Amino acid sequence: MRVPAKLNLQLAVGPPRADGYHDLVTVFHAVSLFDEITAEPAASDGVSVRGEGADQVPEDGDNLALRAVAALRAAAAPADAGGVHITIVKRIPVAAGLAGGSADAAAALVACNELWDVGLGQPELLEIAAGVGSDVAFALLGGTAVGRGRGERLTPALAPATPYHWVLAFAEGHLSTPEVYGTLDRLRAAEAERSGRKRMPGPVLAPALDGALMSALRSADARQLGPALSNDLQPAALSLFPALRKTLAAGLELGALGALVSGSGPTCMFLAASADRALDLAASLSGAGVCRSVARATGPVPGAAVVPTVR
Numbered sequence: 154m155r156v157p158a159k160l161n162l163q164l165a166v167g168p169p170r171a172d173g174y175h176d177l178v179t180v181f182h183a184v185s186l187f188d189e190i191t192a193e194p195a196a197s198d199g200v201s202v203r204g205e206g207a208d209q210v211p212e213d214g215d216n217l218a219l220r221a222v223a224a225l226r227a228a229a230a231p232a233d234a235g236g237v238h239i240t241i242v243k244r245i246p247v248a249a250g251l252a253g254g255s256a257d258a259a260a261a262l263v264a265c266n267e268l269w270d271v272g273l274g275q276p277e278l279l280e281i282a283a284g285v286g287s288d289v290a291f292a293l294l295g296g297t298a299v300g301r302g303r304g305e306r307l308t309p310a311l312a313p314a315t316p317y318h319w320v321l322a323f324a325e326g327h328l329s330t331p332e333v334y335g336t337l338d339r340l341r342a343a344e345a346e347r348s349g350r351k352r353m354p355g356p357v358l359a360p361a362l363d364g365a366l367m368s369a370l371r372s373a374d375a376r377q378l379g380p381a382l383s384n385d386l387q388p389a390a391l392s393l394f395p396a397l398r399k400t401l402a403a404g405l406e407l408g409a410l411g412a413l414v415s416g417s418g419p420t421c422m423f424l425a426a427s428a429d430r431a432l433d434l435a436a437s438l439s440g441a442g443v444c445r446s447v448a449r450a451t452g453p454v455p456g457a458a459v460v461p462t463v464r
């Protein structure tokens with residue numbers, strides 16, 4: 154199985170809800186940076202992780218892929234479904250704002266659905282995925298899609314599948330998603346205090362889909378898309394990780410059409426006008442010393458998919 158990383162082309166965040174989550178309107182976009190997952194019958198459920206950032210991924214029941222296995226088992230697995238060992242080869246950096254853990258969970262769902270011959274279709278898998286984590290359903294679906302609710306209610310975007318060329322700058326360090334959301338809440342409360350309001354009135358913060366961004370996607374126009382990229386979490390990520398300001402500025406100076414922190418960060422994403430421009434930008438950014446490493450990716454790509462094993 155291989156499963157892609159995601160970027161958020163728009164991430165509009167509402168106020169915190171009673172359950173601790175935030176209502177979102179987001180435009181997810183799956184890109185060609187993949188983790189590889191295999192599922193094999195075993196005496197008991199387990200997981201092993203290799204590759205980029207593997208030492209930071211738990212190999213116990215906290216592992217999101219194992220949580221997905223448990224969720225599928227509880228929801229739909231036949232009584233005689235045996236144990237499964239999941240092997241994850243990571244290329245998507247961990248805690249980087251690219252939903253790598255959610256990707257692994259989505260792949261584990263699809264893999265066990267096959268292994269146990271459960272026969273669930275995409276709608277049922279999407280429902281189980283939504284219970285495992287906010288971004289897991291999108292990792293199943295892939296492409297470009299609007300996410301609402303916690304991000305789990307998805308509508309595929311009606312846009313041509315013309316590829317966009319992205320450069321990703323991986324940071325030296327990590328950000329915790331709950332911490333970034335918490336920082337956004339505090340920044341907004343402080344801003345409301347300064348402007349003399351006790352609380353931001355609800356409608357001011359109600360997240361809404363960006364018309365300019367959707368129009369850029371419909372016309373497959375990278376020049377229009379670049380300036381329309383937006384992320385409400387970016388100020389919070391920058392306040393926790395100030396060095397990212399330099400990374401974003403460097404990318405724009407080097408000719409990126411748009412620059413944004415990806416999700417809760419700290420990965421920064423840059424849109425390039427063509428494959429050649431992406432190659433130049435990637436080389437210049439890695440020479441500029443403003444990040445740990447650089448990768449190129451194109452999007453949109455499909456979600457979690459079974460790939461034949463080549464032996």
Ligand code: C5P
Pocket residue numbers: 173174175176177285286287288302303304330331332334
């Ligand atoms: O759902 P998931 O486990 O991926 O979310 C991780 C954390 O991110 C949540 O515990 C929450 O703190 C934050 N989050 C949020 N609102 C969302 C999605 C995630 O506050 N819509």
